[in-house]
Amino acid sequence: MSQHLLILPILLPMLTALALLLSGQTSTSFQRLASIAATGALVILGALLLYRAGSGDISAYALGNWQAPYGIVLVLDRLSALMVALTAVLAFGCVLFASAGDDTRGSNFHAIFQLQLMGLNGAFLTGDMFNLFVFFEILLLASYALLMHGGGKARIGAGLHYVVLNLVGSALFLVALGVLYGATGTLNMADMGRRIAMLSADKSALASAGALLLIVVFSLKAAILPLYFWLPSTYASAPAPVAALFAIMTKVGLYAILRVNTLVFAESPALVFIEAWLWWGGLATILFGGIGVLAARDMRTLVAYLVLVSVGTLMSASGMGHVASVSALIFYLVHTTLIAGALFLLAELVGMQRGKAGTRLVRARKLRQPTLLGGMFMIAAVAVAGIPPLAGALGKLLLMQAADETQRLMLWPLLLLAGLAALVALSRAGSVLFWASYKGEPSGPVANRRQLSGATWLLVSAPLLVLLASPVSHYTDATAEQLFNPQQFTETLLPPLVPLAKEPLAKTSRTEATRTKAPLIDTSSLTNYSKAVSSDIATAKQPALAHTAASVTGDKR
Amino acid sequence: MELLFSLVTGVLSASGIYLLLRGRTFPVIVGLTLLSYAVNLFLFSMGGLHTNAAAVIGASEAPADPLPQALVLTAIVIGFAMTAFIVILAIRARAELGNDHVDGKQGDEGEQSK
Numbered sequence: 001m002s003q004h005l006l007i008l009p010i011l012l013p014m015l016t017a018l019a020l021l022l023s024g025q026t027s028t029s030f031q032r033l034a035s036i037a038a039t040g041a042l043v044i045l046g047a048l049l050l051y052r053a054g055s056g057d058i059s060a061y062a063l064g065n066w067q068a069p070y071g072i073v074l075v076l077d078r079l080s081a082l083m084v085a086l087t088a089v090l091a092f093g094c095v096l097f098a099s100a101g102d103d104t105r106g107s108n109f110h111a112i113f114q115l116q117l118m119g120l121n122g123a124f125l126t127g128d129m130f131n132l133f134v135f136f137e138i139l140l141l142a143s144y145a146l147l148m149h150g151g152g153k154a155r156i157g158a159g160l161h162y163v164v165l166n167l168v169g170s171a172l173f174l175v176a177l178g179v180l181y182g183a184t185g186t187l188n189m190a191d192m193g194r195r196i197a198m199l200s201a202d203k204s205a206l207a208s209a210g211a212l213l214l215i216v217v218f219s220l221k222a223a224i225l226p227l228y229f230w231l232p233s234t235y236a237s238a239p240a241p242v243a244a245l246f247a248i249m250t251k252v253g254l255y256a257i258l259r260v261n262t263l264v265f266a267e268s269p270a271l272v273f274i275e276a277w278l279w280w281g282g283l284a285t286i287l288f289g290g291i292g293v294l295a296a297r298d299m300r301t302l303v304a305y306l307v308l309v310s311v312g313t314l315m316s317a318s319g320m321g322h323v324a325s326v327s328a329l330i331f332y333l334v335h336t337t338l339i340a341g342a343l344f345l346l347a348e349l350v351g352m353q354r355g356k357a358g359t360r361l362v363r364a365r366k367l368r369q370p371t372l373l374g375g376m377f378m379i380a381a382v383a384v385a386g387i388p389p390l391a392g393a394l395g396k397l398l399l400m401q402a403a404d405e406t407q408r409l410m411l412w413p414l415l416l417l418a419g420l421a422a423l424v425a426l427s428r429a430g431s432v433l434f435w436a437s438y439k440g441e442p443s444g445p446v447a448n449r450r451q452l453s454g455a456t457w458l459l460v461s462a463p464l465l466v467l468l469a470s471p472v473s474h475y476t477d478a479t480a481e482q483l484f485n486p487q488q489f490t491e492t493l494l495p496p497l498v499p500l501a502k503e504p505l506a507k508t509s510r511t512e513a514t515r516t517k518a519p520l521i522d523t524s525s526l527t528n529y530s531k532a533v534s535s536d537i538a539t540a541k542q543p544a545l546a547h548t549a550a551s552v553t554g555d556k557r
Numbered sequence: 558m559e560l561l562f563s564l565v566t567g568v569l570s571a572s573g574i575y576l577l578l579r580g581r582t583f584p585v586i587v588g589l590t591l592l593s594y595a596v597n598l599f600l601f602s603m604g605g606l607h608t609n610a611a612a613v614i615g616a617s618e619a620p621a622d623p624l625p626q627a628l629v630l631t632a633i634v635i636g637f638a639m640t641a642f643i644v645i646l647a648i649r650a651r652a653e654l655g656n657d658h659v660d661g662k663q664g665d666e667g668e669q670s671k
Contacts, residue, residue, distance in 0.1 A: 130628055137635045144642060148649075156650045157661040160582070163643050164659070167589050168577065170639070171596045174632055178596075178603040181625070 005052065006061035006074045009045050009084050009121040012038060017114035032099040035110035039088065039095045042117065046085030053081035054475065056482070058492040060127065068127070068493050069188035075127035075493060078479035079330070083124040083255055086334055087248050090341050090458065091117055097345050097454030098241035105150035105239070112149075116142035116245065123252055127493060129180065129187045129264075132256065133173055136221075140166050143249060146242045147234065154237040162234045165220065173217045179210030189263050190490040197267035208270035214260060215274050222253030224315050225284040228308055232292065235304035240348030243300070244341035244458070250311050251337055258318055258326065262483040271321075279319030279407075283414055285312030290418040293425045299347040299359035302429055303340065306384055309418045310336040316411060317399055324402040327480035331473055332395030335465050339383045339392065342458035346377055349451060350433055353444030361432045366442040373447070374434045376459060381426040383462035386419045391465035398473070558606055562598070569595035582647040582657045589643065593636040600629045 016038040020031055052059065053076055061074040095113060103109035119139025126132050144166075147159045181187055183206040184195040196207050216227075223231040231250070235243050257278070265271050289312050292305035314336070317329035347359050350373055357364030367373060379390070386392035396415060403411045465472060482488065569591050576588025604622030612623035647657070654661040 130631070134631065134635070137639075141638065141642065144646075148646070151649075151653070153653050153661070156646070156653045160643075160646060160650050160659060160661075163639075163646060164577075164585060164589065167639055167643065168592070170635075171589075171592050174596045174600055177628075178600045178625075181628075182603040187624070 003059075003061065005045070005048060006059060006076050006125060007063075009042060009049070009088075009125065010074075010118055012041060012045065013114040013118040013121065017111045017118065020111040020114065021108065028104055031110045032103065035095050035113060036092075036099060038114060039092045039117070042088035042121075043085075043092050046081070046088040049076060049081040050085050050475075052076065053078045054478075056478065058482075058489055060493050067495070069186050069191035072131050073127040073188070073493060074125045075489070076125065077489065078475065078482050079255070079258065080124045082330065082334070082475070082479060083251070084121050086251075086337060087117065087120045087124070089461075090248055090337060091245060093338075093341060093345070093454045093458040094241040094245045095454075096457065097244070097348075097451050098239075100448035100450040100454075102150075102239050102241055106148075109146075109149055112142050112145045113245070116146060118142075120248060120252065124255060127189050129177055129189060129192065131187075133170075133177060136173065136252075137170060139249070139252065140170070143242075143246065146245070147238050149239050149242060152237075154233075158230075158233040158237040162230050165230050169217050169220045172213060172220075176210045176213035176217060179206060179213065183207040183210060188493070189259070190486070190493045193264040193266060193486060194490055194494070196265065204269060208268055208273075211260070211265045211268055211270040212273060212277075215257060215277065218253045218256045218260075219278075219281065219315075220253070222250050222257065222315065223285075223308060223311050224278070224281045225288060225312075226281070228285060228288075228311070231308060232296075232301055232304040235307060235344075236298060236300040240344055241454070243303075244344040247307060247337050247340040247344070250307065251314075251333060254311070254314050254318065254333070257315075258329075258483065261318070261321070262326075263486045263489060266486055275319045275321045277319070278315050282312045282314070282316030282319055283410055285309075285315060286414045286418045287312075290414075290421040293418075293421050296425065297361050299350065299361060299429055299433065300344070302361075302425055303343045303347055306343065306422060307336075307340045309422065310340065313396075313399065313415060313418075317402065320403060320407055322402070322404075323477075323480045323484050325399070326483060327473070327476045328395070328398035328402045330476040330479055331398055331465075334472070335383070335391040335395045335461065338458050338461035339380060342376075342455055342461075343380050343384060345451070345455040345458065346373065346380055349373055349447050349455060350377070352447070353442065354433070355444060361429055363432070363436045363438065365440065365444070366437040367434065368442045368444050368446050370434050372452075374430070376455065377430055377434070379459055379462060381423075381430060385422040385426060387423070389466060390462045391469075392462070394466060394469055558608070562602060562606060566595050566598045566602075569598065580658055580660075582650060582659055585659060586640070586643055586647060590636075590640055593632070593640075597629050597632055597636070600632060601625055 016034060020026075020034060056078075059076045060068070061076075062068060063072045063074065066072070091113075095110070098109060098113070116139055119135050119137075119142055122135035123132060123139060126135055144159065144163050147162060148155055177187070180192065183199060183203045184192050186192050186195060196204070199207055220227040235246055238246060261271065261274060265274065286309055289305050289308035292308060293302060296302035296305055310332070314329055314333055317325045317332070350367065351357075351359035353367045353369070353373075354364040383390040383392045386396040396419065400408070400412055400415060573588045573590075573592030573595055576584045576591065579585060579588065602625075604625040607619065607621045610617050610619055610621040612621045612626055614620050650661070651657045656662070
């Protein structure tokens, strides 16, 4: 059982989704119950995974028992455990909120929601580049459907842009994978990292091109400056629980960047460019996000721009590229994901009670529950703007401390100014939403208990992260340490390098290796080489080939 | 063969990108399709181009790399699903927004006569 723990976060949502889809039009209450129960089980699974990864061990799960680097592996280290747990916690709040009525505006909400969770968990757990692509597609396809849930002009319009952009992104992803595979001859992340370190100059240039292309794709998902224009309209038009869940979607891009930067491209000459691009792009995103926050005329757009500011902050931290900054980044990531989700849910709660005006920042009718919602809004605002005593301040403080002398000159003013912009915009929004109302009796619906508990579940994270700051930051420190020691990862995952790998030909791709290039090498090494290759083929390759084809074609369905 | 292959890939992606930048949903979808063809061809070539080399060990002296073929198969199926989705989405958008412009608004210039 325990060795199968790694696959459960993927299997559980998948089976739930299939059961929900196959059971057809069962009663809504049954669907809600199943979905909430499955997501609750995911939270428990996430906790188990955290506990397991917390010991510092890296566990690998070879799908179908095909060994790496030929088979596809799932890998659990501290970072992936944290991301899976974070997804589960966020999703639990969203699914509670959705169960109050948002799920009946279209069909199959819960099934698609579970598929989305499957894609997210898979993307966090996989140790294989192409498998990452497959899980990205699963989560994207589910996100397209969730985004359109309920229909409506704004959603369709924003959805069209989102889908087209992401399809182009997927095409680029494939090109990048093709280049990387052509240069290194492997798709396993750890193996690829190992081989990139040993490439000859011309292959290395090819791998760098692939690496940079891959970062462009991940930056599109993470929404960093030149590639963020899809985000505000998409997030602002999505149904509230979906927008809240999407708070983790940008973090998938960030996770992928962290993963490939530390594991795959750690030895690549392209890393310098990647980090520079992330640093400056991140800073510019903070700046433009801050302007967007000030300019937003709708609560939901405002929150979308706040997400953007947090993306910029996280990106610039990942561009700093040292242990302390990554540790601070992970701490801030946990906080900002949950609080952005809470804000999207709160905006919806407020909008529901304001009649036609909805979440637009204009004078409208009185709220039914001004004290309760106002109080929640204030907590969320304080947390997201980064004012003590809540977790936002702590996260930002850690980040600012992590920056070195020259970086501080750039980061500190931007980060603090963005905080100020958030503060100004949120106070303005709060006073319009809660105070600038017409005279008369409030007539909106009272917030449903499930909606309130969903929003509260996410909101509680802000004070909780402060109370638990010490264990959490220990964990994030250890996570960052682990990320910057990819040897442990490689050793767990892969058999030790055979001596063969030190010979020149072994650096080339698998295909070229199977062909003989006699003139390039002397005969003795050729004989050794072909012996090694044939044993390689006999032991591992033949079944692995069949498996790769089978599992790859199997995965996509 | 290499020249022909790269020319085809290049022309496909160039046409795909040109169409992607058009203002109406139908050319955009055709552009996406062309682009995905180009990408599939590119993926196919990433294991190297061979003639008379089946991807079966023992069938020929130098077997081709079978992995790209498996990847292309996956990419084709995923691309197919995505194309189906976006076609439906475009039809919905045409119905809901009243026109087939990607911004949901009729442009002021050109193309209106169609």
